[in-house]
Amino acid sequence: MSDSSNYTPPKVWTMEAPSGGEFANINRPVAGATHTKELPVGKHPLQLYSLATPNGMKATIMLEELLALGYKDAEYDAWLIRITEGDQFSSGFVEVNPNSKIPALVDNSTEKATRVFESGSILFYLAEKFDALLPKLIADRTEVMNWLFWQMGSAPYLGGGFGHFYAYAPEKFEYPIDRFTMETKRQLDVLDRALAERPYIAGDEYSIADIAIWPWYGGLVLGHLYDAGEFLSVHEYTHVQRWANDIAKRPAVIRGRKVNRTWGEEADQVPERHKGADLD
Secondary structure (H helix, E strand, O other): OOOOOOOOOOOOOOOOOOOOHHHHHHOOOOOOOOEOOOOOOOOOOEEEEEOOOHHHHHHHHHHHHHHHOOOHHHOEEEEEOOHHHOHHHEHHHHHHOOOOOOOEEEEOOOOOOEEEEOHHHHHHHHHHHHOOOOOOOHHHHHHHHHHHHHHHHHHHHHHHHHHHHHHHOOOOOHHHHHHHHHHHHHHHHHHHHHHOOOOEOOEOOOOHHHHHHHHHHHHHHOOOOOOOHHHHOHHHOHHHHHHHHHHHOOHHHHHHHHEOOOOOOHHHOEOOEOOHHHHO
């Protein structure tokens, strides 16, 4: 351990300066809207407000998978929320998600419009609405939910922990990088051991558990996140590698990854999606 610090926490914390490295301009210690702006609404019942981060991709991959399965009522409008510019703090967005995080979904097909926020909740809502990608048998269904909740609880250590201190923090410190690297590798080992016994994370069938986990952990081992593959020795997790590559080849995943994307190869950027042809 080479880091040293003379910092002593005050009795009462106050925000004296921006904090958060690359995202300091949007970090603040209070919730609520910063400006008045209504959200746009398209022609489809399902309205998605998002960005192609790992959490955002869960929703678009799910919707594209439903469309691929033939559920025409899963057609959707996907509107771009530029989180680095503070779009998530508009009054319209906060009304849909008081936590000001993407993705957020509005279903206008219900008697009263239904808001759905938190990516795991969106996956579960859509799975139940269309009766797809979630097993009916209670044991199989519970195993899917086990892994869905595992992802929701584990990914903050990968993103807000490892990703922040390894890739985004304004300074590199050994202690937090070591701490969150250890946890990230432990999580990869959890997945690797499970995937050694079955093709998908919850069993023999592809499910919302895979859709939840793949953008984070599949993206990590495939080199989509943090440019940390060599550092984390991701080649060691052979079963995760196999699973990640298999899912990456799915047409709906290829399509879903493009929606609300504004970086990378131009052919992979579809900032807004209002019809299937937008992805062709």
